[in-house]
Structure formats: C-alpha cells, structure tokens
Amino acid sequence: MIASHQIETRLREAAEGLLRDKKVGLFLGYEKASLPFRTAPLFLTEAEKAKRLVWSPFCTANLAVYLPRLFKAPADAREAKTMPPPPAVGVVLKGCDARSVITLIQERQVPREKLVLVGVACPGMVDARKAERALGDQEALGAGEDAQGNVRAVVEDGTEVTLRREQVLADVCLECRSPTPSIHDILLGAPAEARETDAARRRTADLGSETADRRWARLQQALSKCIRCNACRQACPMCYCKDCLLDQTRPRWVGAGTDISDVTMYHLVRAFHMAGRCTECGACARACPMGIDARLLVRKLNLEVEDLFGYRPGAALDGVPLLSAFAMDDPQEFLTEP
Amino acid sequence: MIDKRIPYTDLDRLLDRLAKRGAVYAPIKDEAGEVVLAARTHDQPIVLEYRNFRLSPKALVLPQNQTLMCFKNGDVEEPALSDRETFLFGVRPCDARAMLALDKVFIDGDQHDPYYARLRAKVAVIALACTRPTSSCFCTSVGSGPGDAAGADVLAVALDADLLLGAETPRGQELLSCVADLLTDAPGAAVKEAEGQIRAAEDQIAPVNLQNIARRLRDAYDSPLWETASLKCLGCGTCSYLCPTCHCFDITDDVRGGTVRRVRTWDCCAYPLFTLHASGHNPRPTAKERWRQRIMHKFRYAAENYNHLLCVGCGRCIRNCPVSMDLRTVLKEVGA
C-alpha cells in the first residue's frame, strides 16, 4: 500500500500542473473539513492553491456528482449565446467515482474530451459514522492514518485511539469490486487487489425466505426515519434530471410530507430510476442524515441487473445503458400466462 | 435560578407525576442504541448521557406534516387538537432557545399562527444544561450557552449524585411546585458545582465572531464569497430539516377520492422549486442565491425583523452536511 501522503503530494503536483498549463480551468478534489473523519469537496481554480488538496481515507464524496451541473446544457437560446463555454475539468476519482463518470459519459451528461481524470487506486474509504460509533462516548478532535492504513483519532481527553481499518471501512468499500478507476488520464497509487466481494454483496441484499409481509414491515421500519430531505437524491451523481419526477406537481406523483406511503413511493421511485445505473458508490447512504441504509433497494436491483442481464453499470465505457437497449431473447419468465 | 435538587432515584417519580398531566418526552435509547427524545414509556430507562439528539424537538411544535384542514363534500373541517400538556424533558439549552426563536416568527408577529400557537402553548420545556459540548457547537457565539435558560421553563443540571432544578418561568414554578414533595433545596455547594460545570462546558466551545453580523452581512450581500462558498452545496435539505429554527414550509393538497387534506410540510430554501414562479422565473436561481438566503435569513433578516437570530449554534447542519459545509467558515469570513 502506498501511503496516503505520497499520493497526496503527487495529486497536488498533478493538479498544479494541470491548472498552470491551462489544461483544465477547474480542478475538483478534496480539502480538509472542519470535523474529523471527513473531507470537503474543493473547487480549485488557481494552481497556487493546489496545496489545499488532500488525500486521506476520508475522501468519501463522489465528486462526479458535480459534473453534470458543470456541463449543463443551456436552458434556452439566449443562455446558449451568453453562457461561456464550460472549462475543461480535472477531477479526482476513486474506483466507484470512475464508474459514475463512465455512466455519465454513456448517458451523454458530460463530454469525455472536457475531462482530465485523475484516478487514485482506492484502498477503501472510512465511514465517518462507523468511526464515530467505534469511539463510543468520546468525540474525535482530529483523525489521521497510520502506516498500516488504520485510522488514528485523537479524542477529547487527549488520548490517541487506533481504529482498525476493517472495522471502519464503509460497507460499500467492503463490497467494491473495482477499487481502481478503470478510466483515467493519470493514475496515482498502486492498483489494489480486488477483494472477493460477491458474497458480501449478496449477503447484504439477501432477505432469505422471508414472507412478503415481513419484508414489507422491514422496509417500512427502515424508511420510517426518513425526513424527505432529498439528501440521498442530491448526493447521487446519477440524479441529474432537470425535472425530477419526485418534484413534479403536474401531476404530483409523490405527496410532499413524510406519510409513510409517500416516503415509500419516494424510495421505490428513486431506486427504480437507478436500475442499471447505480454505480454503487454509496453516496446516498453516506448523505442520509438519519442513518437510513439508502442503498437497501438499489443494492438488490443491482444484483438483479447483473444476474438477469449480465450488466455492471459503469464497468466499461463502450457499454450501452441497460435500459436503453434490449434483446429479442431477454428473459420474460416473469410474464403472466393464462 | 437553580435552587432545587432531586436524587436520580426519584427522577422517574417526577416524570410519572408529569405523565399524569400530559405527554412526557424524554431521552431514551432507540433500537439502534442512539439516544433520542421520544415519548417516554415505562420499560425504557431515561438516559442522561448524551450530547444532543440528532433531530431537534421542533417537530413537536411545527410538525413535519401538519393538517391545516380537510375538505369533504364541500365542507371544511379543522383538525381537532388535544389539549394535553406536553413536557419535554432533557432538551438541550440550544434547542430550548430555538423555540423562542420560532415564537418570534409564529406568535409574536403581526399575524399569529394558530396551529403553531396551539401546540406551543401546551409545551413545557425542562432543559438539561450541557456538560459535554461537541466540536461543532457554537452556542456561546449566538447569545446562548451550555447553561442558557432562554426558552426553558425549568433548567436542570446533572451532577454526579443529583439533578439540580430551577424554575425559569411562572410555568416552571408551577411545575416544580406540583412536585415540591420530591424536591429539596439545593445546597450552595451543589449550585456552585453546577455553575462550575456550565462554565467548564462554555470554555470548551470555540467562539465564532458574530459581532455586528447583521451589518456585516448587509455589506457583504454582493460579495464573491457566496458563489465560492455555495459551489459544493448539493441542494439537499439536510441542514434545514435538522435545524431547530428553520421553519419555512410548503402547503399542498393531498387528494384521495372525495377527500382533500390541506397539509403544511417542511420546506427548504436550498431547493430550486422553493421560489420558482409558475412563469418559470426564479428569483433565487442558483445555489449562490439560495445559500446566501439561508445565512441572511438566519443572521440578518431575523435580526432586523425580530431582533433575534434564527440560529442557536447547535451545529447539526455542520455535523450532518453531506459535503461538510460549515457555516462558521462563512460567518467568520464575512466582513472580516
């Protein structure tokens, strides 16, 4: 494993070079956040400020979420004339983020030629909530990483606590099958060995032989905490629709409040719109302020997508989006026959 | 003023007494082991070790879904509301203060809001002073603090052996008098200890310079700061929905058959639809204007209109922002 600080140094050099040589007008990376176990997205436009960039096990955000809005098509003819052409954008990508970018390129939301992709072979990122929970009663004042990739935190009473890496890695990282970006212009870090994750992926989506009523009750229980803040949707790089069905009022598909029926509608609709598109970055679950496993439904859908159609969203740039295509012999065992 | 004491062993009796009069909300552990403010049940012990609740208690006075009226067969029905009292035990001082801020908006103004007012009138707050603030707390900078009694009817401080209590309003006095038999006068040493504890908590909180913040924000309305600070905003409602003072709402109609329910739901200024006109025009078209509105509303417009900030420094927005936005950064930079 290459130490984070070495990657950080090279990342800063790369960003500085790209900005200085005007290869990009904007560089998206991470900077230090005010709270431990976190980083904040950084919109960098000046080469001199490249030192603000950080690389650590806390670079969780999927920066691909910002790309569609940076390359948003002009709203009307007037805007088309007055809007300056978007600059080329450099962006730091982990394996999952790269899958998102691939999907965005496939869906023609971002132009590949305007992107400089700085991939980092990702060793897995820390789930801030897991880390906080692991500290129990104590609050961390600062956090870093040791040579083995374990997390070290300084807590309130001044003591230093080491949290074992496996203990605090995000679930989504434990399930990740392509931690090294499959698409990149620059690659930092040594490609990590892909984990054997299929069992982990299936286990998390398996409800065994539970009855429909039990499954429904479990879903309702999980969603009952939802406050409809839209964080899961807004954090998702695939949720770029200009007019989201969930916001439409003419007709209004989903009521505005937290009636459990509307909450369930919200999550079913959102999940289904991810079918064949979710790149399993975990942004939705991370964003949820209520700690809901927002991947609950999508995780299962992704397994189906792969089992039924052999499709892995974001795996390859030349793939056709699953639901934009069809085959005469697609499975249809689910159909009702007289 | 803190002058009474009750041993922890009698706390349940005190809450039982309150439960006879109305609903008691108290800190208990939920199924995930997180301490939440929830309706107290007998099988769940009260917990006193917690920083603050993930959700502020604002939903108890400003429910996320509030039925305003129902239309049925051409008639309009207003929802019946129970008149039972609601006791909030263990609310942190910041959240208690937030209720005062909401009062400014919904009650004190030229138009009082009957739905809020009815719920609010029933609520009595027994606040629990903070002993262990978090690194995202900045209550001391918005005129509050770990021992702030504003908004509390009774302020409590948890010491090792006892809970100290003091009435802060006539309502609080009435409450304590109805449980007077469970209370004894707090010895001076205990009161001193409580004060020391609060001061120690205060010292842990990093201040944010909010001197003349309304004026600084007025002068900084056109600052490039808003654009840079809002770039990473995802436009979700986490900050607003968790905020104890954010109160903006939407009114929509739910239809089912011949019945229509007009319902008020929380809304958020970070959403593009919040201000979108039917014509397509949007006075706050980008995250820049919307993020500026959020800060201006809390620290400038509210100061101008109510002489009261719409922020209590609880830090929920900081802790929960998916992209780690920290409004303290903007507040520090603005006009600095």
Next chain:
Amino acid sequence: MSQTQTVQESASPGAWEPKVVAFLCNWCSYAGADLAGVSRIQYPPNVRIIRVPCSGRINPAFLLRALQNGADAVLVSGCHPGDCHYISGNLAARRKFALLKDLLQYAGIESERVQFTWVSASEGGRFAAIVEKVVEQVRKLGPNRKLVKSL
C-alpha cells in the same frame, strides 16, 4: 377534478371485490380487450382499463400510484415481442418490467399484485383468461394494504 382518479373504496369490507387497474397498449392489448367484449367473452368486471400508447410508455410510477390510490393489483399488457407498433417499445419495457417486478417483490409487495403480459389484438380469449387469473389470484391474497395512502 384532481390529477389522479382514485379507485373508489368498496361500500363495506364484507363486500370487498378485487380492483385491478390494467394498463393496455393501444395497438394490441386494448384491441384484444375490445375483442373480448365484442365477442361476448365473459371475464371478471374487476378490471379498470387505462389505455396507453405503448407498454413502453408506462412509467413505473403509474403502477405505484395506482397501488397507492387503492388498487389491489396492476396489470400491464403490451404487444407480443416483434409486434410492437413502435417496433421495440415493448422490448424496452420488458427489461424495465422484469426489474420492477423483482424490486417490488423484494420490497414486500406480493408478485401477484404486479403482473405483466402480452395480448395481441386477436387474442380476446387470452385477455379474458389473463384477467380471470389475475383477479382470482388477487382475490386469494385479499385487499392490498401496502403502499396505500389513507387520509
């Protein structure tokens, strides 16, 4: 008056009858249903038909919305593969439906409540048989209580 018609509640619980909302494509299945009627083929009157241009036009939200508004089941029917008036609308829909059915089943909505089939314009008998089957299955399941929004 409102954007969504609500399926009326039955008069009393004892008199419950399954309510099935059927989304039929204009070119094949709607004509198939029509043929069933013209041919006087008996089928249960529990089905409420909504005509759509093509099964490919159906947004899963239509089906969810029907369930939310009190339908006990939804049935979607399009042209047989290869027969789509728009060449491939039903083929694109087939992938969606396969996943939607799985998703809803996983969520805990009984698979009998969300059914898909193909009926051609000449298959009046098939349409009647399918409706009969769906209604029978739903009758066994009882009224749908999941996702239903009550005011």
Next chain:
Amino acid sequence: MARNPYLPYPARIEEATVENAARDIKTFRLAFTDPDTAAAFRYMPGQFAELSLPGMGEAPFGIASSPTEAGYLLFSVKRVGLFTAELHSLEAPASIGVRGPMGKPFPWERMAGRNLVIVGGGFAFTTLRAAIKCILDPANRSRFGSVLVVYGARTPGELMYKKDLAEWQARNDIDVHLTVDEPDATWTRHKGVVPTVLEGLNPSPENALAIVCGPPVMIRFTLLSLAKLGFPDGAIVLSLEMRMKCGIGKCGRCNIGGKYVCKDGPVFTREELKALPAEY
C-alpha cells in the same frame, strides 16, 4: 379569538369572462356565499388574495375589483400553471375559496391630492384597474388631481377590460392612452412600447405619483423614462409578484431581503425597493 388565517372564505364563481384574444386570461367574478364575510372582507386596491381550490391548492392574485364595486370580487387570471389551468376550467356557479385580503394596498393617503400617472402593461393591469375604478368613483374622484393612464399590450386583442377602457376614454376626468406593439388594421391609438408613449406624453412630476405594474422588461424601461421625466424614486410605486404559500409572512419564500412581499408588499415605492437586494 382571531380567525384562522389559513381558512379560506367560501365563495362562488358568478361569472367567468375571457379577456384577451389568446383566450388565456379570464376574469372571474366571485361572490362570498356568506353575507357576513362579504361585509367583513374589507380591502383597498393594490391588495391581493389567495384563491383556493381544494385538491389543487392555492395561488395569490391581485384583486381587480374596487371596493366601490360592492357585492363581488374580480380576479383576472392568466393560465400558466397547475392552479390556473384548473381555475380556467371552472364556470359559474363553481365554489372557490378566498383567503385575504393580503398585503398592503397602494398608498392611498399619499395619493390623495396628487396627480396620478398610472402605467400598466399586459395582464399586470389587474390591480391598476381596481385603483382606477376606485379613483373614478363619484365619492372619490375629487380627492385626486389629474389622472393619466398609459396601458400597453402586445396586440389590441391582448388589452384587458375593454368595456372599462371604452368607458374611461369617454370621460373627461381621466386621460387614457392605449398602445400596442403590433397594431391591427383597425387600431387607431398609439403604437409602440409603453415607456416611449409615456415619455411622449411628458407628464409633469410636480405633485405627482406614478404607479407602475407590468412585465419586468416594461418596468425596467418605464423606470428609466420616469427618472428622465424627473419623478423621484419616492414617487414611483410598484407592485411585485412572488411565489407564495401562506400569504402571512411565515412560510419564508416571498421575501426580498428582510421584507415579505406578502405582508410588507406587494406594493413598494422604488425608493423602498432600492434599499432591498435585487432578488425578485
């Protein structure tokens, strides 16, 4: 106890008339079903009300009638969104809710004794019609100086309130100038945009007050013209529109700076607006 401000007063649509050639503006004449409400609903031109249709929600509209027209309320509504489409589909005697009156009216105390310059464009003429009706009422007319009206629309067919316009043109205590961008064969009045016509008429700013309502572009250029004519900012009155929900300053969306259009507006002087951020 004060009445619940969220409860609409029940009313009925008595008449719905199409106002323009494009047929997307209708004027609805409403009457309260309860005579006590009718007596209690006291308003002045410039104020607005929230119309309510159960199942569709509510939307704010300027009141187009004058309190001198007793017994009914007028609202002219353009079909643009969800609510207005539904409203346009209704006919007498459909029931409808009315919540209000809301906001501050035109500054009637300040208008008294002054010469009034009333400038309107397109379908934003609604509350201006109310104001003119009120001014021209025999009981009120003597309280004001001269009244000059400039009203413009894209085409002759888009001018609203044709009956009123004809009536006003026949009077000698009001000077009405109509203008269109694209005249048809029968058009005999002004041609051109409102600000140009206004400048041509050259009204004196002396002891005068201008009231301006119209689309944003018209407002922008009319303000330039008024400045050229010497009208000080304090003597220019504007009426704003915003997305609203509660109408009573709580829901937090119609504010411009610290002012709420629903309760501090919708009528502002240009001077007041200049002190506010340009977020409208």
